[in-house]
Amino acid sequence: MSTSCLIEVSALLLYIRFIRGEPTKHIPLINSTVATRREQTTGSWEVIQRTLNGSQFYTFSVCNVGEREQDNWLRTTFIQRRPSASRVFVELQFIVRDCNSFDGASLTCKETFNLFTSESDADVGTTFRKGQFKKVATIAPDEITSKNELRINTETKVVENLSRKGFYLAFQDIGACIALLSVRVYYKTCPATVKSLASFPETVAGGENQALREVSGVCVENAISEELPRIYCTVDGEWVVPVGQCQCKPGYEEVEDECQECKAGSFKAEASGDKCTPCPANTQELDSGAVVCPCMDGFYRAPNDPPTGPCSGLPSAPRDLVATTSAGKLLLTWSPPEDTGGRTDITYSIECQRCEGMVCQSCGEKIRYEPAGVGLTDTKVSVSELDAHLNYTFTVEAHSGVTIFSFQRYPPKITAMRVMERSSTSLSLFWDVKPRVHPRPIRYELTYRKKVRHSRFFYPDKYGFCIFLFRKRNSHTRQGPEDTYFSSSEQLKPLKTYVDPHTYEDPNTAVLKFATEIHPSHITKQKVIGAGEFGEVYRGILKVPGRKEVAVAIKTLKPGYTEKQRQDFLSEASIMGQFSHQNIIRLEGVVTKFKHAMIVTEYMENGALDRYLRDHDGEFASFQLVGMLRGIAAGMKYLSDMSYVHRDLAARNILVNNTLECKVSDFGLSRVLEDDPEGTYTTSGGKIPIRWTAPEAIAYRKFTSASDVWSFGIVMWEVMAFGERPYWDMSNHEVMKAINEAFRLPAPMDCPSAVYQLMLQCWLQDRSKRPRFGDIVSLLDKLLRSPDSLKTIADFDPRISIRLPSTSGSDGSPFRSVSEWLESIKMSQYSENFACAGVVTMDQVLQMKNEDIKNIGVRLPGHLKRIAYSILGLKDQTSTLSVFAV
Numbered sequence: 001m002s003t004s005c006l007i008e009v010s011a012l013l014l015y016i017r018f019i020r021g022e023p024t025k026h027i028p029l030i031n032s033t034v035a036t037r038r039e040q041t042t043g044s045w046e047v048i049q050r051t052l053n054g055s056q057f058y059t060f061s062v063c064n065v066g067e068r069e070q071d072n073w074l075r076t077t078f079i080q081r082r083p084s085a086s087r088v089f090v091e092l093q094f095i096v097r098d099c100n101s102f103d104g105a106s107l108t109c110k111e112t113f114n115l116f117t118s119e120s121d122a123d124v125g126t127t128f129r130k131g132q133f134k135k136v137a138t139i140a141p142d143e144i145t146s147k148n149e150l151r152i153n154t155e156t157k158v159v160e161n162l163s164r165k166g167f168y169l170a171f172q173d174i175g176a177c178i179a180l181l182s183v184r185v186y187y188k189t190c191p192a193t194v195k196s197l198a199s200f201p202e203t204v205a206g207g208e209n210q211a212l213r214e215v216s217g218v219c220v221e222n223a224i225s226e227e228l229p230r231i232y233c234t235v236d237g238e239w240v241v242p243v244g245q246c247q248c249k250p251g252y253e254e255v256e257d258e259c260q261e262c263k264a265g266s267f268k269a270e271a272s273g274d275k276c277t278p279c280p281a282n283t284q285e286l287d288s289g290a291v292v293c294p295c296m297d298g299f300y301r302a303p304n305d306p307p308t309g310p311c312s313g314l315p316s317a318p319r320d321l322v323a324t325t326s327a328g329k330l331l332l333t334w335s336p337p338e339d340t341g342g343r344t345d346i347t348y349s350i351e352c353q354r355c356e357g358m359v360c361q362s363c364g365e366k367i368r369y370e371p372a373g374v375g376l377t378d379t380k381v382s383v384s385e386l387d388a389h390l391n392y393t394f395t396v397e398a399h400s401g402v403t404i405f406s407f408q409r410y411p412p413k414i415t416a417m418r419v420m421e422r423s424s425t426s427l428s429l430f431w432d433v434k435p436r437v438h439p440r441p442i443r444y445e446l447t448y449r450k451k452v453r454h455s456r457f458f459y460p461d462k463y464g465f466c467i468f469l470f471r472k473r474n475s476h477t478r479q480g481p482e483d484t485y486f487s488s489s490e491q492l493k494p495l496k497t498y499v500d501p502h503t504y505e506d507p508n509t510a511v512l513k514f515a516t517e518i519h520p521s522h523i524t525k526q527k528v529i530g531a532g533e534f535g536e537v538y539r540g541i542l543k544v545p546g547r548k549e550v551a552v553a554i555k556t557l558k559p560g561y562t563e564k565q566r567q568d569f570l571s572e573a574s575i576m577g578q579f580s581h582q583n584i585i586r587l588e589g590v591v592t593k594f595k596h597a598m599i600v601t602e603y604m605e606n607g608a609l610d611r612y613l614r615d616h617d618g619e620f621a622s623f624q625l626v627g628m629l630r631g632i633a634a635g636m637k638y639l640s641d642m643s644y645v646h647r648d649l650a651a652r653n654i655l656v657n658n659t660l661e662c663k664v665s666d667f668g669l670s671r672v673l674e675d676d677p678e679g680t681y682t683t684s685g686g687k688i689p690i691r692w693t694a695p696e697a698i699a700y701r702k703f704t705s706a707s708d709v710w711s712f713g714i715v716m717w718e719v720m721a722f723g724e725r726p727y728w729d730m731s732n733h734e735v736m737k738a739i740n741e742a743f744r745l746p747a748p749m750d751c752p753s754a755v756y757q758l759m760l761q762c763w764l765q766d767r768s769k770r771p772r773f774g775d776i777v778s779l780l781d782k783l784l785r786s787p788d789s790l791k792t793i794a795d796f797d798p799r800i801s802i803r804l805p806s807t808s809g810s811d812g813s814p815f816r817s818v819s820e821w822l823e824s825i826k827m828s829q830y831s832e833n834f835a836c837a838g839v840v841t842m843d844q845v846l847q848m849k850n851e852d853i854k855n856i857g858v859r860l861p862g863h864l865k866r867i868a869y870s871i872l873g874l875k876d877q878t879s880t881l882s883v884f885a886v
């Protein structure tokens, strides 16, 4: 039917051009000699060798200008398509002769030809069906060639929407005089690139009929981003509109499209576009890749200091303390410390000791400081209401934001002790102390070995002098060396013994004896912070004329109380008022003479210890936790020395102030446990917090300091486990049964072995074998003085210490999701980190190494350990939940 002629375009002429943003490369598909099909009839396309510009060219030519109705076809060989190249460019070089140059042929002569294409999944050989071809374009020359002048045209056409394995091109001549010099077929790509720290793959331009192709990048090594960066590839092979940005991980910075480790001595704490910054003052320069520069020994960051800031030292002692008297008042003045440790938040506190003979004690509440005894920013204070007949020792201490860390340091070395004076009843001793970088007040302990009672005296090393007076006691002879640390039986009896307010006929008398009456107008309530058994508890301000205003907690008695309730309410003040210790919540005073009775205590900014630790899970190092325990133990020692039994010692009843000082609270009589949510009625009728209470106290209400020691063991566990609930979700009944069967709580994760051993001692069945609070304080002090003693970690069994929900672990069945697992170990805050890192199945979790956990952004050591331990535990799910036996 068709008169068309077909000649295949030689492979020689076909090139695919790759554009990579570099110099263009032409890659011929096949190198072969000209393939011709000369058997076609005359008048059709033919291969003609020409000389152009001095070089030889093969061209496909046709020139039937004098004949009508020409329909001459030239088809290419099959052109394989790269799957993503759906848009290809066809570049033609050709010559068209001017019709006017043919005499008498102008009626039939044409000056254009047509480009066609046909898609196919296979090479169909020489089979040619015109009807299968679609027209792409009419090709017209920009310049036509006259007799004398040869004009080569170059035209590029686009063939779009290609979807099959390959295609053919065809050229249809309808009566022109043309020579086809070359046909190049190519597609364009956006070259592989790195932008915004993300790498984007080479992308074929103009895919899927879209002018812009959206491409997602992958962050380069050691870079992360919350959202995957994207960029668009244009049909012309250009990248445009980058969206999003990867950022170098902590410890890495951007250098020429890469993330490189921070150089030694510099650090970067966050994933950001920032550069690494040099380690700040007084920090250790770590190797490359540091995310934080830890403080040098003896330097610290205050809790409110940024972790990226400089570290500061402890302030040295204030200097030049001078005491003068005027108008019956004592004025103390001093100069600021020589070395402020690089801080500006220096404050001073005054400590007063009163000595009668050999017995020294704190001056207590009786004397008045103006403007205040603590938190002074000025270097002077006036002291009044001193007793003329007593010897007082005033100590001025300099504090700063980092003073809370002072307990971490080793005690100074004492050298050259000598006796300066001696009489039948007294000795004066001197000794030297090895100079330290940051002199801080410390207490010395003196121990006598022979015929002398073991005694303790406190001496602040502020000043360059010291005098100690000891009295020999011949009545009490001791043999052999004394264990310095376990000496409670040998210590001085306390000066006071706790008086049960119930022994007073009129409880109101007791309140007035032990507590200061405050006028309600001096109290400002600010905010409700809780509800007690008797009424609301407020935070507020106490402003007594002549004294610095202080933040206080105000317990109120709700209206409609009975006289009995009022007395019970005030009994707590009668008890608290008898105590004066830095680890016991301090009573500021009471309001009893007005209708609305109130109890005013110091305000503890950080609230209850259990809650506080849960909120700061994993954020404290062992020695800090042990430091807290030391404070609680000191408070409990004070109470037990006064023969007061607390009965409800638990982390929820310990309050924490701004400087992390822990104080025992919650005293009261009927309170024993009325208002404690943990209180459970026992068969004997009383309410008891089972999990915290010693077995003998549960069994026959034998509450003693030894049962308080048991509770202290539980508090130790709560503290080391960051506020975890003791015995997790075991029922009270199960707990009692386990305890009776000699089971004890297992060591919390990362708990120093020495600390866990102490817990187990507190939980001895035989209460006479448990340590006393004096022993506990001494041991904890000893641990704090030698940080190495905290390095040995108690065995930890993740299957026990991590509470696993019933869906998992304990019964061996796997978690249903990563977030469920994270929730079970209280690490839900990292769900996103896991998701972003593409860790979405528990199988993937099990593959994770410690390094991987770090890399996805878990940085706190405590959290790292918890997650790593849990993974270990998941890998070995053969054993079931059990409790450690002693």
Ligand SMILES: *[C@@H]1O[C@H](CO)[C@@H](O)[C@H](O)[C@H]1NC(C)=O
Binding pocket: 028, 029, 030, 031
């Ligand atoms: C064709 O020849 C060129 C240059 O002679 C060479 O670079 C190319 O690799 C050859 N291609 C094939 C497919 O043989």
Ligand SMILES: *[C@@H]1O[C@H](CO)[C@@H](O)[C@H](O)[C@H]1NC(C)=O
Binding pocket: 052, 053, 152
């Ligand atoms: C012929 O050669 C000259 C110089 O080498 C060049 O400028 C010109 O473009 C060439 N013409 C053709 C038709 O290739």
Ligand SMILES: *[C@@H]1O[C@H](CO)[C@@H](O)[C@H](O)[C@H]1NC(C)=O
Binding pocket: 160, 161, 209
């Ligand atoms: C290719 O496909 C797009 C969308 O389907 C259409 O708009 C366009 O006209 C097509 N181009 C050709 C040459 O068929």
Ligand SMILES: *[C@@H]1O[C@H](CO)[C@@H](O)[C@H](O)[C@H]1NC(C)=O
Binding pocket: 355, 356, 357, 389, 390, 391
């Ligand atoms: C006060 O100290 C002096 C000197 O050390 C001493 O002689 C005097 O007895 C002391 N007074 C009291 C009440 O202890």
Ligand SMILES: *[C@@H]1O[C@H](CO)[C@@H](O)[C@H](O)[C@H]1NC(C)=O
Binding pocket: 374, 582, 583, 657, 658, 659, 660, 661
């Ligand atoms: C916390 O309590 C301790 C001991 O009573 C005290 O020395 C310290 O000043 C208190 N800190 C604050 C910020 O009130």
